[in-house]
Amino acid sequence: GAGVSQSPSNKVTEKGKDVELRCDPISGHTALYWYRQSLGQGLEFLIYFQGNSAPDKSGLPSDRFSAERTGGSVSTLTIQRTQQEDSAVYLCASSPEDRPIKPQHFGDGTRLSIL
Amino acid sequence: RKEVEQDPGPFNVPEGATVAFNCTYSNSASQSFFWYRQDCRKEPKLLMSVYSSGNEDGRFTAQLNRASQYISLLIRDSKLSDSATYLCVVRNAGGTSYGKLTFGQGTILTVHP
Numbered sequence: 032g033a034g035v036s037q038s039p040s041n042k043v044t045e046k047g048k049d050v051e052l053r054c055d056p057i058s059g060h061t062a063l064y065w066y067r068q069s070l071g072q073g074l075e076f077l078i079y080f081q082g083n084s085a086p087d088k089s090g091l092p093s094d095r096f097s098a099e100r101t102g103g104s105v106s107t108l109t110i111q112r113t114q115q116e117d118s119a120v121y122l123c124a125s126s127p128e129d130r131p132i133k134p135q136h137f138g139d140g141t142r143l144s145i146l
Numbered sequence: 147r148k149e150v151e152q153d154p155g156p157f158n159v160p161e162g163a164t165v166a167f168n169c170t171y172s173n174s175a176s177q178s179f180f181w182y183r184q185d186c187r188k189e190p191k192l193l194m195s196v197y198s199s200g201n202e203d204g205r206f207t208a209q210l211n212r213a214s215q216y217i218s219l220l221i222r223d224s225k226l227s228d229s230a231t232y233l234c235v236v237r238n239a240g241g242t243s244y245g246k247l248t249f250g251q252g253t254i255l256t257v258h259p
Binding site: 064066072073074075076079087090122124134135136137138139140 | 180188189190191192195233246247248249250251252
């Protein structure tokens with residue numbers, strides 16, 4: 032498949048554990064975005080990558096959240112010492128380049144549940 | 147005030163009906179506008195971009211009014227398969243937030259037989 036791929040699709044973990052979410056963007060897409068969607072809430076921007084650098088981290092809710100991208104491709108979002116309010120669907124999107132007119136393509140998301 | 151605000155809905159319409167959704171945005175520097183569709187427990191998918199002159203894609207018509215900072219989506223001849231949440235999405239330009247999408251809360255549409 033040529034779409035954005037995210038793994039795992041579902042993750043259940045205990046409060047206080049660390050989790051790592053992975054995103055494989057569409058090949059050749061230089062821009063990559065992480066969003067999250069909590070129950071009953073709209074999508075919320077977390078972080079944006081252009082290549083391997085993250086010019087906009089403004090949406091990360093706390094210092095427990097971090098993300099990196101290597102080789103201009105795969106990105107991982109790490110949440111340390113998870114809390115129940117971290118439960119949400121984490122969505123990754125990519126676009127060919129950072130231009131206003133190019134739409135973003137979303138992966139299926141990772142559904143994270145913190146017990 | 148939310149950056150992107152939509153009709154809260156839900157809209158419940160019969161097949162064949164015409165339905166319109168409205169959306170306003172607060173950032174006058176916004177450059178690109180989209181409607182995304184999200185089915186239950188699925189990822190958002192691009193429905194259509196919205197251009198200044200207005201644009202149509204089959205039964206779907208999108209309009210943009212920059213002066214009023216208002217976007218609309220019109221669906222004609224509704225089908226059962228149109229049932230979904232419709233997300234108004236705005237993309238800003240410039241600065242470090244270049245390309246960031248800001249989503250409205252979404253409007254739920256249910257089309258019934």
